[in-house]
Amino acid sequence: MTEFGKALTAIETPIPGLVVWELPVHGDSRGWFKENWQRAKMTAAGLPDFGPVQNNISFNDAVGTTRGIHAEPWDKFVSVATGRIFGAWVDLREGPTFGAVFTTEIDPSRAIFVPRGVGNAYQTLDPDTAYVYLVNDHWSPEAAYTFLNLADETAAIDWPISLDTVEISAKDLAHPRLADVTPIPPRKTLVIGANGQLGRALQAELGDHAHIEYATRAELDLTTSGLAVARRWRDYDVVINAAAYTAVDGAESPEGRATAWAANATGVAALARVAAENGVTLVHVSSDYVFDGALERPYREDDPVCPLGVYGQTKAAGDAAVATAPKHYIVRTSWVIGEGRNFVRTMASLAERGVDPKVVDDQVGRLTFTDDIARGIVHLLRSEAPYGVYNITGGGRPVSWADIARSVFERTGHDPARITGVSTDDYFASAAGPIAPRPRNSVLDLGKLEATGFEVRDADAVLSAYLTD
Known part of the structure; x- marks a missing residue:
């Protein structure tokens, strides 16, 4: 009854x-x-x-x-x-x-x-x-x-x-x-851009498990047609997009502009449609370049975007596309350091070779190490934090690029006074080819991330460990 x-x-x-x-x-x-x-x-x-x-x-x-x-x-x-x-x-x-x-x-x-x-x-x-x-x-x-x-x-x-x-x-x-009985495995996690510096950090964080897949651009290119049928997407729980066109100055050229828009906006929009249609949680890595850097305080997740150059514009467009997926995390970061060529390794090499560089001193931010970004992404997923935008950077005192260069020189046993601070305009005054405008303030507010229980590491302390390693 x-x-x-x-x-x-x-x-x-x-x-x-x-x-x-x-x-x-x-x-x-x-x-x-x-x-x-x-x-x-x-x-x-x-x-x-x-x-x-x-x-x-x-x-x-x-x-x-x-x-x-x-x-x-x-x-x-x-x-x-x-x-x-x-x-x-x-x-x-x-x-x-x-x-x-x-x-x-x-x-x-x-x-x-x-x-x-x-x-x-x-x-x-x-x-x-x-x-x-x-x-x-x-x-x-x-x-x-x-x-x-x-x-x-x-x-x-x-x-x-x-x-x-x-x-x-x-x-x-x-x-x-x-x-x-053969148990049904968990739905899959896919990392796109697995050969990049963040992709390699995600491999170290997520490990080698049967339900976790890593795809290079050669294996899955967001800019090609057929993305909707490239995988049986219903078998995936999470897709982490660590792929992007990141040549900030190159994006200002005619060819680079087209490539940047295809990779960072059009391809990302296609991926967002796939996520929305298949119930996938999409994690997308964004940038401080979506802001113009004019604020005199750290940028919060809800601040309106106002990019200066093509790269920032394409990243902002990608963010808007990802936000249409019902289950999404947009991770904004800045001044990324990982495996391969990067600012810290360049400064250490110059110090060792006796070169006394000029380094920009009117851009302020915090270094972000790729293993911290990977750790933050995994935290958001495992803690089931509310969907939305999160800033993930290193913590501690904001500094300039020149300040970081001096720290690298000092910690590798060289005289930090060998660094000469210059303005952004002076640094690029004699550069050949197009130069993208840079935000002067790249400091991102970390309060929303910390409220989820994530422990932000001090960027300066991580720099010391990075140089030691």
Whole structure:
């Protein structure tokens, strides 16, 4: 008997992510009505905004019809339109809850959200039962499925009607026991731009796991057509875009301008569409160059962008595109130091070779080491910080490029007085070719990041360790 008048309520189960929902059903002498799926109300109550794309109905004539146990690589929202079922769910995902079991009855006043990888089965308790489920992906022969035998002794499901007497398919009877089941792995994480200095730091931070993939530009170029079908994107949970065109001065040339816009804006917009259409969390790395540097305080995440040059304009456009993806992190950083050629290594080399350089002293910011950016990105993902824009840089006192050069000279045993500070205008006065305008203030406010529990390292202290290493 369907219960009327219940409040919309979520009931957690022992299987992570598997949640029973009590549904309000309104009835009278004519019958009943319910909102079986109501996105605004249900997401506000805590149901994941899982993006269903298909609605399926399985009609069952007889009492005791039994189906399952099937685990698919998509989420399901299961309910009953007419009749009643005994439902059984077994966690078939990799992890500590593999093999966990939950059972309950479902009638029109109850539903259950079944996350990807949790095995689903049911047995009808009333005739003419209509079993309804929303899914957030289309069936594909390329998708990975996992099955468990309905009579598995380890799961030990207490079926209300003996499996010996019910209507059941031969295929379901032939599924493997739990000891022989291949667990469904986590959805994948993809790092784009894996050969860059940040990409290499992300490889060190994320490690070598089967569900983590790294792609170079040769393997996945955002500027080429066909990005939407370059991967089975529904299999991905997170995409981290560490690829970009970063030749700030080169972007001011006609050829560089076209390349910068293609890589930093058009390609990023295509990636944002992929993320939005496939429920992917997109992490995109941005820059202090989206600001003009005119403020006399650190830039916050909500300050309006106002880029000076082509590079900054393309990065700002990319940020705007990424913000259209429902699940996104835009990570703004500045003065990046990692593996390969960089300012710190150049200064150390000049000091060793006896060169006394002129270094800009009217641009102020903080160094940011790539392992700190990688660490910050992983923190945002694992802590499930609210989506949005976050500044990630080194901490401590803001300094100029000339100040950093003097620190490098001093810490490598050379006289810091060999550094001559000059203005940006004087430094580039005799330069050949186009020169991009630089923000004078590149200091980014770190309060929002620190409020998530992330520990910001002092940039000066990290510089010392970097030079020692």
